[in-house]
Amino acid sequence: MNKTEERVKTPVICFDNVSKSYGDKQVLGQFHLSVRKGEFLTVIGPSGCGKTTMLKMINGLTEPDSGSVWVRGVDVAHTDKIALRRDIGYVIQYVGLFPHMTVRQNIAYVPTLLNKKNKQRTARAVEHLVSCMELDAGLLERYPSELSGGQQQRVGIARALAAGADILLLDEPLGAVDGVTRRKLQEELRRLHKELGITAVFITHDFHEALTLGTRVVVMNEGTIVQDGAPKEIVEKPGSAFVSSLVEQMKAGYKFG
Numbered sequence: 001m002n003k004t005e006e007r008v009k010t011p012v013i014c015f016d017n018v019s020k021s022y023g024d025k026q027v028l029g030q031f032h033l034s035v036r037k038g039e040f041l042t043v044i045g046p047s048g049c050g051k052t053t054m055l056k057m058i059n060g061l062t063e064p065d066s067g068s069v070w071v072r073g074v075d076v077a078h079t080d081k082i083a084l085r086r087d088i089g090y091v092i093q094y095v096g097l098f099p100h101m102t103v104r105q106n107i108a109y110v111p112t113l114l115n116k117k118n119k120q121r122t123a124r125a126v127e128h129l130v131s132c133m134e135l136d137a138g139l140l141e142r143y144p145s146e147l148s149g150g151q152q153q154r155v156g157i158a159r160a161l162a163a164g165a166d167i168l169l170l171d172e173p174l175g176a177v178d179g180v181t182r183r184k185l186q187e188e189l190r191r192l193h194k195e196l197g198i199t200a201v202f203i204t205h206d207f208h209e210a211l212t213l214g215t216r217v218v219v220m221n222e223g224t225i226v227q228d229g230a231p232k233e234i235v236e237k238p239g240s241a242f243v244s245s246l247v248e249q250m251k252a253g254y255k256f257g
């Protein structure tokens with residue numbers, strides 16, 4: 001394989017026959033998934049079907065009972081988890097910003113750890129991300145509690161990108177923001193994905209969001225993938241009654257959760 005073929009064909013994230021149970025309940029069963037570099041994978045499915053469990057296996061927050069998860073060609077089970085997490089952006093619904101740190105300090109947190117000596121470089125990176133996320137520079141010295149939900153979410157995304165991560169995991173990042181802000185943030189995410197060429201795995205309860213943001217959509221139910229394809233394919237050729245009903249519900253304006 002030449003370099004380009006290798007980049008396209010080697011998955012950045014790979015689940016190989018992964019299973020996970022909590023007590024008697026199987027949450028993931030013989031789960032297989034490969035995500036290639038630069039894909040924007042959206043994941044949708046009913047509450048409790050295993051989406052978050054799957055996502056947290058990518059950054060080692062949850063471990064499989066059997067099977068393995070590979071990130072950039074390395075088995076997560078045999079990786080330094082702290083280094084892995086620094087290297088993968090992670091955005092969750094209620095942001096998880098450090099409340100005692102300003103916006104600037106929150107965004108600069110990982111770059112400061114990685115880049116202690118070069119404060120100017122970190123400052124430039126923070127300012128660049130703030131402008132990318134269309135955050136007013138005047139907010140940099142505020143604390144998270146002094147921001148709106150949408151602003152906090154922008155800071156959360158900027159913080160996740162600040163370490164220069166090429167993989168971004170997003171667990172319903174826009175679930176708690178209002179409709180107008182949500183659409184703006186969807187636009188920002190789409191633009192950032194294009195500009196930075198990052199690989200994103202994005203969980204949502206909103207099928208319309210999954211279809212508009214994803215370059216590829218995975219539909220899950222009860223711990224397995226029931227359909228995996230391009231957004232158009234999912235809508236035009238739903239592979240089961242379950243996916244058909246999702247498409248119908250979306251047309252009728254219904255959202256999971």
Ligand SMILES: Nc1ncnc2c1ncn2[C@@H]1O[C@H](COP(=O)(O)OP(=O)(O)OP(=O)(O)O)[C@@H](O)[C@H]1O
Nearest residue numbers: 022025027045046047048049050051052053054257
């Ligand atoms: N640490 C845990 N201990 C016990 N059960 C858990 C744990 N984490 C998740 N579960 C259970 O595993 C199942 C899958 O949870 P998970 O969070 O992966 O689902 P999800 O598809 O992300 O759901 P939602 O859309 O509601 O966030 C659920 O039944 C949940 O209660």
